[in-house]
Amino acid sequence: MSTGTTATTVPVGRDGEPGRYDVLIGSGLLGLLPQALGGGVRRVFLVHPRALRSTAHDLRDALQEHGFRPLTAEVPDAEGAKTVEVLAGCWGELGRAGFTRSDAIVGLGGGAVTDLAGFVAATWLRGVPVVQVPTTLLGMVDAAVGGKTGINTAEGKNLVGAFHPPRAVLCDLAALRTLPSADLRAGMAEVVKAGFIADEAILDLFEADPAAALDVDGPQLRELVERSVAVKARVVTDDLREAGLREILNFGHTFGHAVEQVEHFGWRHGEAVAVGMVYAAELGRLAGRTPPELVARVRSVVGHLGLPSTYRGDRWPALLAAMGRDKKNRGDTVRFVVLDGVGRVSRLEGPTPEQLEEAYTLVTL
Known part of the structure; x- marks a missing residue:
């Protein structure tokens, strides 16, 4: 685990192996999102809950300034986001926008949103890149790290899902200041x-x-x-x-x-x-x-x-x-x-x- 002046970097996975990525921990990290998305990405599907609409719009504008073509998708709060109906709605938006395998998903929110965004990324075209931006403590230490994605069904929690490591995880501790x-x-x-x-x-x-x-x-x-x-x-x-x-x-x-x-x-x-x-x-x-x-x-x-x-x-x-x-x-x-x-x-x-x-x-x- 290496520490820089503003962020701590925790690597996940072994160097040179598929699925290797970094978790960055610090304050004021949202500006690193364009860099985390990497080269070759043009369209970005930004999934967020209603409570983070303003932050999502700010990120959308910042991505546009960096040459990306972002699309925001507002989903229900908490576990209400992790349903097959919401998932299907995201697939529909990706299809209408013409998302390809070189485009990327961003999950902005708590653990439920990052679970959903990760599963959208895992299933669209059998796998596109995802960057997770958890805004809750639970999301930072659990849901957004590890590559486990999924939704709930009437029969149980997280019974439908996939392993899909993110390209990066940005844990901006400043987001915790407004967390209840x-x-x-x-x-x-x-x-x-x-x-x-x-x-x-x-x-x-x-x-x-x-x-x-x-x-905090x-x-x-x-x-x-x-x-x-x-x-x-x-x-x-x-x-x-x-x-x-x-x-x-x-x-x-x-x-x-x-x-x-x-x-x-x-x-x-x-x-x-x-x-x-x-x-x-x-x-x-x-x-x-x-x-x-x-x-x-x-x-x-x-x-x-x-x-x-x-x-x-x-x-x-x-x-x-x-x-x-x-x-x-x-x-x-x-x-x-x-x-x-x-x-x-x-x-x-x-x-x-x-x-x-x-x-x-x-x-x-």
Whole structure:
């Protein structure tokens, strides 16, 4: 990881191999978008939510000044963007605009928008370049990094998707200044997740001063973002297509994705992951994997974030059904990522029905 005067560069992938790209982290990076798009690109399809209309228009004007022919596409906010109907609408606009394989997509927004934009890029003409410009903490440390793209269906979250590495990712920390506090805290769930699975320094930094860690203009938050992205970059480099190691990034996600689905995506992703981490910690303890003191630490960190560590007690059948459709499963075997220690992660395959339900009772209201 190399640091320049204004931006930190975190490489993803190995030099000389397909799919190698850089994640740039700093403030005031939007001006680097033309450079990130690279030579040969003429048309640019800029996907953004309604809330970022003004920023999208500014980017459109800047791209025009650099000789690009940009087209903006406004999509619904949050998970409302990740539907087959929105996807088809984007395909239609690309077709009418005559987009070719030498043109590019830009995803400007939170994790849902970057997931959608990446999938549009992966599927149009079997793959065109995409540059991700995440504007939320969740997008910066999770969704926009790693090349996983997709949409939701009625049957589950992210069941339809593709692996499609971006050409570059621009994490402009200045965008976080207007991010609602609830979204910042929810995004921090993915940051501390990276601490639990791979980098204890993240946890130490957060626990030393939780308030400073949430200061968008402070050095702690930038370091947390850099460390979190570095964790994901190392994992993705070794396992681009989630064949094994990359599954550790799903700590808290099996239960968390089920909560999102049962709540019809009314919960923020980070909120669901937070309670999902508590559930996975309790399940790991019941299976003899996770030490009790580590379960307590997971609960403490989630509590200091002000995120939920409990869930309602009348949703077990629906949650169990949703977890049974999780994409990490193999056949009828439900698989969970659990902690054997900080930075020591393993897979728990086929926990007993009794363990699954008892862990649920330990996170109910």
